[in-house]
Amino acid sequence: MASNVTYHKTEELPEVIPVFPLRAALLLPRGEMPLNIFEPRYLAMIDDAIRGERIIGMIQPDPESSEDEERPELVRVGCAGRLTAFGETGDGRYLVTLTGVSRFRLLEELRDDAPYRKARVSFEEFVADLAPGEGQENVDREALLKTLKDYLTANSLEADWDGIRRAPNEALVNALAMMSPFGPREKQALLEAADLKSRAEILVAVTEMELARARGDASSSLQ
Incomplete structure (x- = not known):
């Protein structure tokens, strides 16, 4: 807006x-x-x-x-x-x-x-x-989108992929960080990230840990 x-x-x-x-x-x-x-x-x-x-x-x-x-x-x-x-x-x-x-x-x-x-x-x-877009050229967009896709698949969620592909890196990273379902400490880490590249890396790392935890819980429930 x-x-x-x-x-x-x-x-x-x-x-x-x-x-x-x-x-x-x-x-x-x-x-x-x-x-x-x-x-x-x-x-x-x-x-x-x-x-x-x-x-x-x-x-x-x-x-x-x-x-x-x-x-x-x-x-x-x-x-x-x-x-x-x-x-x-x-x-x-x-x-x-x-x-x-x-x-x-x-x-x-x-x-x-x-x-x-x-x-x-x-x-x-x-x-x-x-400064709009500061540092967005350093974001690993491929890693971010792969993690997003894995998260959506694991949770049976849909996304507007056309809109996601059109979004500049800054808008994409910040929107995903703001919408993420993580707790206060993770949200604060995303806020305090030194730059956009670091924020994207934190978002990927936290999401991957959440996915690994969910897979571990699922495996435990099947044993």
Whole structure:
């Protein structure tokens, strides 16, 4: 989904942003994340973001934290997205889309009167995120597609192969990473990958381990 704003330098991004903690959620640069917003604190966050710079940081709670904690510790790296679509449902919910802009490092969490969480962040080390397609020529596309095909076959799933073949490497790697069914630690590893090539390699490795584990379980069940 296209954004009306293009960011060329990290200095163009805000130093303080609202953060949305969501376990096992992964937003990546230029990826699209649809969200169904219904909690009052996050409805307020969306209202304020629309009035402001439309930037929201997606970040995971620390994997060691309990899901029952009201305010769990956060991991140190998240991804900021820009609100690029907004709709009201008529029953008090918002349907929004965040389009990924850049990863950030959380420097400190702030406390104020807002019902949602805010943080001071730095985008400086992730300046390459602002360059579309950066490093995509280094991705082993053949290995990625082979692993994807193996995963789909093992799980009896279909895919739009025409669309997949047309997709540039960046869009393909990031979309597959975001849609992957893996847990918080794997999602965080995909987020923090040094570059697109590394992210693709992590995605292939984690998928192959999952396939091997599934084959092992299947073999055990037949014995």
